[in-house]
Each structure stands twice: as C-alpha cells, then as structure tokens.
Amino acid sequence: MxxxxxxxxxxxxxxxxxxxxxxxxxxxxxxxxxxxxxxxxxxxIPSYVTRMPNGKEKGTFLALDLGGSTLRVSAVNLLGEGEVKVTEVRRAIAVADPLRTGTSDAFFDWIVEAVDELLSKINTHTPLSMGVCWSFPIDQTGISTGTILRMGKGFDIKGIEGKDLNILFQEAFKRKAINVTVTAILNDTVGTLVAHAYTxxxxxxxxxxxxxxxxxxxxxxxxxxxxxxxxxxxxxxxxxxxxxxxxxxxxxxxxxxxxxxxxxxxxxxxxxxxxxxxxxxxxxxxxxxxxxxxxxxxxxxxxxxxxxxxxxxxxxxxxxxxxxxxxxxxxxxxxxxxxxxxxxxxxxxxxxxxxxxxxxxxxxxxxxxxxxxxxxxxxxxxxxxxxxxxxxxxxxxxxxxxxxxxxxxxxxxxxxxxxxxxxxxxxxxxxxxxxxxxxxxxxxxxxxxxxx
Structure with missing residues (x-):
C-alpha cells in the first residue's frame, strides 16, 4: 500500500x-x-500598443493607476539609459467611501484633485501626457479610448457604465483647468512589459x-x-x-x-x-x-x-x-x-x-x-x-x-x-x-x- x-x-x-x-x-x-x-x-485582449521603448527616451510623463482600494498618480522623469525618477501621490479609497457609490463627476473630480496635487508637488503646469492603468473591466477600442463596463470591487458609480473613459477624464480636467491629456489606457501586465523593456x-x-x-x-x-x-x-x-x-x-x-x-x-x-x-x-x-x-x-x-x-x-x-x-x-x-x-x-x-x-x-x-x-x-x-x-x-x-x-x-x-x-x-x-x-x-x- x-x-x-x-x-x-x-x-x-x-x-x-x-x-x-x-x-x-x-x-x-x-x-x-x-x-x-x-x-x-x-x-x-489587444492593447493597441505597437511601439516599445529603447531606453533612450527622456522627458516627464504622468501615470495613473487605479485599483480596488488605492489611487496612485505618478510623475515619471525619463532620464535616458533606462534610468527614471518617480514622484507620486497616493490616495486610499475605503470600502465604505461614498465615492464608490456616488456620481461619475464626483469620482473623477476626486481623481483629478490627486493629479493637481502631484503637479504642484513637481512644480509644473506645462501640458503633460498621461497613461491610465484602469484595473476594472473596459472594452478598449483604441490606444486611448475604451468603454467602461461594470466596475465591480465594491464600486457602483452612477452614470459611469457605457461611457468613454478618456472623455470622462478630459471633462474632469477641463472642470479643474488642468492641462493634461490621456494618451494611453493600459493593463498593468502590458505596463510591466513596457516598463521592463525600458531597461x-x-x-x-x-x-x-x-x-x-x-x-x-x-x-x-x-x-x-x-x-x-x-x-x-x-x-x-x-x-x-x-x-x-x-x-x-x-x-x-x-x-x-x-x-x-x-x-x-x-x-x-x-x-x-x-x-x-x-x-x-x-x-x-x-x-x-x-x-x-x-x-x-x-x-x-x-x-x-x-x-x-x-x-x-x-x-x-x-x-x-x-x-x-x-x-x-x-x-x-x-x-x-x-x-x-x-x-x-x-x-x-x-x-x-x-x-x-x-x-x-x-x-x-x-x-x-x-x-x-x-x-x-x-x-x-x-x-x-x-x-x-x-x-x-x-x-x-x-x-x-x-x-x-x-x-x-x-x-x-x-x-x-x-x-x-x-x-x-x-x-x-x-x-x-x-x-x-x-x-x-x-x-x-x-x-x-x-x-x-
């Protein structure tokens, strides 16, 4: 036996x-x-990302990463030779936070306030491009466009489902007079591959x-x-x-x-x-x-x-x-x-x-x-x-x-x-x-x- x-x-x-x-x-x-x-x-799922970095890129660009409980907004200074300097602002969103079940405008205004705080932190108001890592279901139709599906993870935001994510960001940026453009929507796995390719x-x-x-x-x-x-x-x-x-x-x-x-x-x-x-x-x-x-x-x-x-x-x-x-x-x-x-x-x-x-x-x-x-x-x-x-x-x-x-x-x-x-x-x-x-x-x- x-x-x-x-x-x-x-x-x-x-x-x-x-x-x-x-x-x-x-x-x-x-x-x-x-x-x-x-x-x-x-x-x-196609990411619409067809370009990869070579490690020599330079300049400052923004990244926004929204998960089930944390919002992270980063300013990434690409220094070339695969080197970077990252400055970030983090915000938590508790399970019982009313933002989870509030309006679309209130939710995106909260996000954009974090972006504004970051811009003040790096002391710049020049136009910047931003990539958004959106850890929720989305029907992506292009590199910077996609329809938001039911979010889950305790979020039930009014007026968000079926809307284009980029448009919601741009409307919120306009309300706050912030000169930022979402040029990419991405999944964290795709972001991991691209980030690693820089070095x-x-x-x-x-x-x-x-x-x-x-x-x-x-x-x-x-x-x-x-x-x-x-x-x-x-x-x-x-x-x-x-x-x-x-x-x-x-x-x-x-x-x-x-x-x-x-x-x-x-x-x-x-x-x-x-x-x-x-x-x-x-x-x-x-x-x-x-x-x-x-x-x-x-x-x-x-x-x-x-x-x-x-x-x-x-x-x-x-x-x-x-x-x-x-x-x-x-x-x-x-x-x-x-x-x-x-x-x-x-x-x-x-x-x-x-x-x-x-x-x-x-x-x-x-x-x-x-x-x-x-x-x-x-x-x-x-x-x-x-x-x-x-x-x-x-x-x-x-x-x-x-x-x-x-x-x-x-x-x-x-x-x-x-x-x-x-x-x-x-x-x-x-x-x-x-x-x-x-x-x-x-x-x-x-x-x-x-x-x-």
Whole structure:
C-alpha cells in the first residue's frame, strides 16, 4: 500500500508529459482567443500598443493607476539609459467611501484633485501626457479610448457604465483647468512589459506572479483576427493582455484531488482553474488540504488538527513561504518559527518529524506552482516563434509577491525552462524582476503615444 506522503507527491507531480500538455493547451487557448471577439471571450485582449521603448527616451510623463482600494498618480522623469525618477501621490479609497457609490463627476473630480496635487508637488503646469492603468473591466477600442463596463470591487458609480473613459477624464480636467491629456489606457501586465523593456530592450514577456497571475507578450497583428480594419503592416506587433488567469480546463490541466477540493469550496467554482493551482491566493489552502490528508492518516501531528487547518482558507500562503524559508535552519529555529504559525487546542508539541513532513508538503506544492508558471512562459515563447538559433538574450520581466518573496521561486521557474529548452537555449533566457508597471509603464506608453 502506498504511504500517504508518496500519494501526495504523486498528486502534485508535473511530469514532462503533463508539462507538454500544459504548453500545448495554453497555445490552443491563445489561438482561440485571437480569433474570437472580445465580446465572446475575455482573453487575448489587444492593447493597441505597437511601439516599445529603447531606453533612450527622456522627458516627464504622468501615470495613473487605479485599483480596488488605492489611487496612485505618478510623475515619471525619463532620464535616458533606462534610468527614471518617480514622484507620486497616493490616495486610499475605503470600502465604505461614498465615492464608490456616488456620481461619475464626483469620482473623477476626486481623481483629478490627486493629479493637481502631484503637479504642484513637481512644480509644473506645462501640458503633460498621461497613461491610465484602469484595473476594472473596459472594452478598449483604441490606444486611448475604451468603454467602461461594470466596475465591480465594491464600486457602483452612477452614470459611469457605457461611457468613454478618456472623455470622462478630459471633462474632469477641463472642470479643474488642468492641462493634461490621456494618451494611453493600459493593463498593468502590458505596463510591466513596457516598463521592463525600458531597461531591457530584449523583453518579450511581461508576467505577473503574485496573489493573481497574468501575462502580456507581443503578437503579430496579422494573427489577431479579432481586430477589424487595423490598417497595419503584416509584420507589426501589438502587445496582448492574455488574461491567462482564466485559462485552463480539465482537458489539459493536471488537476488533482486537492485542486478539485479547493475549487469546490471557492465562491467561483470552475473559474480561473489554472490560477487556483499556483498563485499566491491559493498556496496556503492547497497546503492545508494536503496536510489534512497526512493528519487523517496519523502521520502528521499524531492526528491532531491545528486551529489554522480547521476552516478553509485560514492557512495563508505567507505561512507556506515561512515554512520553506526555514527548511534549512536548525531544528530549534524551525520549531520556534512554525509555532508562531500553528496552534493546538490541546497544546500538542511539534516534533522534528512533523516539521519535516510539513515542509515537504509545502515544497511539493510550491515546486509544482513554479513549474506551472514556467509552463506558461514556455508557451508564450513558443507562441512568438522566436528564432532559437540566434544568440541575443530573450528577457522575461516578472512582477509580483510570489516571484519576488517566495523562497527559491525564480530558480525553480528557471529550471523548468532548462528542462524544456535545454541548457544552451536556456542560457539566453533571462528572467528578472520587473517593477512599476502601472507607473513607469504607464508613463512610457503615454510618451510613446503623445501627439506628434
């Protein structure tokens, strides 16, 4: 009879066959999304960005990044040679803030007041171009135009749905007599790729790997069949926001019993299956579910259930990261660290065996997560049909807390690329931390599309 830990190891194994199926499955979804209108499928969204920086650009441009709880407005001074200076103003918008359910004019006046504060901070009133990173649904119809859809995230603003985002900004700027023009609307993943290209001109993928996951890459316009009347040359490339977070189905995803159990307790079952297997929002719950199997067999904690394992979603992914970060320290240090994460009603005392098993479970889950991220990157490189016989670097910019903070995550992802491409080709692949997609990326796209 197979022992419980081996059964868990087999469940999270991502064999070469499964990895290849993942890559091919993603490529099929890319091609389906490129040929299906955005009204029918919410993936492979054209960004209308067809220009990339070369690192030599100079000047001051604005970027606005609006999320579910924070507004950030930045003045980005491009200094050339990939160097920048960023000045910003941040404003929080609480869940109960009346702006969330007020009028469109009040909401945009609040945003523009932050822009005005920033302009005073940098002491300029000269005309400036701005890129807007709008983290809400929008039907984008051009580089600087798009119809606002239902916002969600607790926002129910009157008179905003169905309006052109650029027009609402321009009306608000006019009301406040501010000389700013929105020259670009962007997604944060596209911004990440463009921002990384300013310091790494060979960048071919922008990847978000944190609480959620997403990716952007340049695609030949001739292959984006959902674009109508684009009037661009056959070799022109446009950045695509893949929305890879909602990719995945049972036909090619290596879903195991723990993935299915997690999905069954989620508020949106059968949605974002790929993301649920590997993003920062889910590593803790997967570790809890797998650990419960070892607890049920009596192998872990002698059958005692920690308080943090009793309810779904109570064990955080940050806790999993702490487990792995203590994997190579002394037993005494490990015990102290883990005792801050787990408590028992009967004051059960952790053993060295408990810690070893728990860390092994965490490693199995995070290692699969890294390979799942690597599989997406492989598919994006294969999709671009890059000439792998050349010698120039191929750069992948990654932003997000899991990539940046989880122990050995970059090295594990890199290994998955080596396993697929081999050491020679993989030596050209440079995965590096990308930052400030909403600010630097937004400002760069605003610069690239300012009126000439």
């Amino acid at each position: 197979i022992d419980p830990l081996t059964a868990i190891r087999e469940a999270f194994e991502l064999s070469p066959t499964k990895f290849e199926a993942l890559v091919k499955g993603f490529q099929q979804e890319y091609n389906t999304g490129l040929t299906t209108s955005s009204a029918e499928i919410a993936t492979m 790494h001109p060979q960048a071919r993928i922008g990847f978000i790997y944190g609480t959620g996951v997403n990716a952007a890459y340049p695609e030949k316009v001739s292959r984006i069949q959902k674009l109508k009347n684009h009037n661009m040359g056959p070799d022109v490339e446009m950045l695509i926001n893949t929305e890879i977070d909602i990719f995945g189905n049972e036909s090619y995803l290596p879903l195991n019993r723990f993935d299915l159990a997690l999905d069954a307790t989620h508020s949106q079952p059968k949605f974002q299956l790929y993301e649920k297997m590997m993003s920062g929002a889910y590593l803790g719950e997967l570790t809890r579910l797998a650990s419960l199997e070892l607890i049920a067999s009596g192998d872990l904690f002698k059958g005692n259930i920690p308080n943090q394992f009793k309810n779904p979603w109570d064990f955080s992914s940050a806790s999993v990261s702490i487990l792995e970060s203590n994997a190579v320290t002394r037993w005494e240090d490990q015990k102290v660290a883990v005792e801050t994460l787990l408590t028992f009603e009967n004051e059960y005392q952790l053993s060295a065996t408990d810690l070893s098993l728990l860390i092994q479970v965490a490693h199995l889950i995070s290692d699969r997560a890294a390979r799942l991220a690597g599989g997406a990157m492989v598919s994006l490189l294969e999709q671009q049909k890059i000439n792998l016989s050349e010698t120039d670097p191929i750069v992948i910019g990654v932003n997000g807390s899991v990539y940046e903070l989880y122990p050995q995550m970059p090295e594990r992802i890199q290994q998955s690329l080596i396993d697929w491409f081999g050491p020679t080709i993989s030596s050209r692949l440079q995965i590096s931390l990308a930052t400030e997609g909403g600010s630097i990326g937004g400002a760069l796209i605003a610069m690239l599309y300012q009126p000439r």
